[in-house]
Amino acid sequence: MAIRKTNLLDLDRASLEAFFADRGEKAFRASQVLKWIHQHGARDFAAMTNLSKSLRQQLAASAEIRLPEVIRRQVARDGTRKWVLRLSDGNAVETVFIPETDRGTLCVSSQAGCALNCAFCATARQGYSRNLTAGEIVAQLWIASRELAAPSPGDGARAGTAMRHITNVVLMGMGEPLLNFDAVVTAMRVMLEDHAYGLSRRRVTLSTAGLVPGIDRLRECCDVSLAVSLHAPDDALRDVLVPLNRKYPIDELMAACRRYAAAAPRRRITFEYVMLDGVNDSLAHARRLLAWMRRVPSKVNLIPFNPFPGAPYRCSPPEVIEAFREVLIRGGITTVTRRTRGEDIDAACGQLVGQVQDRTRRSQRFHVVLAGAGS
Numbered sequence: 001m002a003i004r005k006t007n008l009l010d011l012d013r014a015s016l017e018a019f020f021a022d023r024g025e026k027a028f029r030a031s032q033v034l035k036w037i038h039q040h041g042a043r044d045f046a047a048m049t050n051l052s053k054s055l056r057q058q059l060a061a062s063a064e065i066r067l068p069e070v071i072r073r074q075v076a077r078d079g080t081r082k083w084v085l086r087l088s089d090g091n092a093v094e095t096v097f098i099p100e101t102d103r104g105t106l107c108v109s110s111q112a113g114c115a116l117n118c119a120f121c122a123t124a125r126q127g128y129s130r131n132l133t134a135g136e137i138v139a140q141l142w143i144a145s146r147e148l149a150a151p152s153p154g155d156g157a158r159a160g161t162a163m164r165h166i167t168n169v170v171l172m173g174m175g176e177p178l179l180n181f182d183a184v185v186t187a188m189r190v191m192l193e194d195h196a197y198g199l200s201r202r203r204v205t206l207s208t209a210g211l212v213p214g215i216d217r218l219r220e221c222c223d224v225s226l227a228v229s230l231h232a233p234d235d236a237l238r239d240v241l242v243p244l245n246r247k248y249p250i251d252e253l254m255a256a257c258r259r260y261a262a263a264a265p266r267r268r269i270t271f272e273y274v275m276l277d278g279v280n281d282s283l284a285h286a287r288r289l290l291a292w293m294r295r296v297p298s299k300v301n302l303i304p305f306n307p308f309p310g311a312p313y314r315c316s317p318p319e320v321i322e323a324f325r326e327v328l329i330r331g332g333i334t335t336v337t338r339r340t341r342g343e344d345i346d347a348a349c350g351q352l353v354g355q356v357q358d359r360t361r362r363s364q365r366f367h368v369v370l371a372g373a374g375s
Contacts (some may be wrong), residue, residue: 007066008037009135009142012189013196023058031195037065038196041146067139068093073147083143087112087136091129093174095140097148097166104148105168108140110184111175116209118229119241120274122308123174131180137187141169141197169199172207172227178214185222192224201225207272212248215256219263226260227270227301228253232280233288241280254296261297268297268334274305275316275324286327299334306340 011019016030032050036042045051045059071092072084081097091112098105113128114121148165169191171177177184184206190196191204205225208215215226230250232238238245245253257269271293275281293300302325305315316324321337328335 003062005062005064005066007133007135008033008063009065009067009138010133010186012134012186013193014189015186019063023055025055029055033059034190034193034195038142038190038193041142043067066135067143068136070143081144081148083140083147085140085143087132089130093132093136093140095144095173097144099164103167104165105170106141106144106166107170107173108137109173109175110137110171110177110180114175115179116176116242116244118209118231118243120231120276120305120311120313122311125308125310131183132175134183134186134190137171137183138190140173141166141191145197166197167199168203168205170205170207170227172205176209176211177206178208178211178218181214181217185218188222188224205270209242209244210248210253211244212252212256215253215260219260223264225267225270226257227272228257230271230289230292231274233285233292237280241276250292254292257296257298266297268299271298271300272303273300274303275321276305277314277316277320279313281316281320281324283323283327286324290328290331290333293328293333294331300328300336302335302337304337304340 006019008016008019013030013034016033017027020027020029029051033048036048040047042048043065045056045063048056048059051059066088068085068087070083071086072082074082076082079099081099083095084092085095086092093109093112095109096107098107109132111128111131113126114123115128117124145166171184171188188204188206191199192201201224203225205227206218207227207229209229218224218226229242230238230253231241232245233250235245235249238250248256261267261269273280273289289300302321304321305311305313307313307315325335325337
């Protein structure tokens with residue numbers, strides 16, 4: 001029976017140092033290999049010429065750089081790119097790159113599907129299969145970095161003067177990152193590692209639907225930017241739009257956000273708010289949201305709803321979104337209306353679906369998630 005090799009994409013610096021220590025090697029080997037894998041894109045140990053021949057042979061026998069298969073590449077009219085990646089078990093996840101003039105943002109997935117069943121999200125309709133490994137999360141950045149470094153002919157015409165490399169990573173793709181805590185934190189440590197991708201903490205953002213214990217854990221172990229998918233200013237409405245609110249209502253969530261912000265002076269939490277016509281977009285909703293925002297160092301992203309087949313909602317009209325925004329701005333809250341990107345390739349916020357093998361019944365799955373979320 002073949003021995004399963006260690007996927008080095010699963011290992012952050014500390015884990016890789018332990019991997020080499022077990023083989024009688026010095027800790028600095030971890031830095032060398034991290035550079036080869038993440039900065040040079042090497043997958044063949046024979047190419048790692050500053051390692052001894054014997055060590056390269058040992059690595060070839062016991063380790064690998066294992067990647068998901070890219071089964072689809074799409075480029076939108078606005079330059080947004082989407083990759084569909086097939087995992088080893090047949091599930092697929094989606095990764096999106098959003099180019100702008102001053103930044104290039106990669107949106108990565110943390111789960112195959114999502115168990116939280118938010119009412120306005122296409123991913124929730126696809127069910128839930130499993131958590132991604134740290135290596136499967138990091139692989140999304142590895143693949144996108146390599147492919148963006150070698151753009152296809154004609155891409156420039158689509159993207160204009162937009163950024164062509166990754167400056168920011170957001171965990172806002174498929175899944176709830178804090179329900180895959182250990183793998184997500186390991187992956188983020190690789191993103192932050194100077195010998196790997198070297199991103200600053202303010203350029204790595206984790207987005208959560210409001211898993212309060214996970215927010216507190218994150219504050220203690222991995223100080224990155226935090227975004228919260230709020231979408232409603234009161235518990236009655238948020239219970240419908242974001243069912244996790246039944247476990248962690250808004251006042252508990254805001255208390256956790258205050259604790260998170262207090263850990264880093266001048267930090268602001270980003271609150272995401274999808275604009276749903278006639279549902280959460282009135283001036284009264286805006287005033288209630290403003291009252292919450294004044295309690296936390298915050299900024300707000302208003303997200304025009306991106307429709308998908310069978311969606312029960314419509315996007316708020318532009319004039320309604322602008323009036324809502326004005327209430328927050330006049331109240332002193334930095335508020336931006338997010339521009340929809342990649343809609344023509346189903347790459348916009350809330351549209352990622354992949355190909356998920358839903359192995360559990362939705363009602364059972366959701367109650368299991370709620371029961372385990374406090375641990």
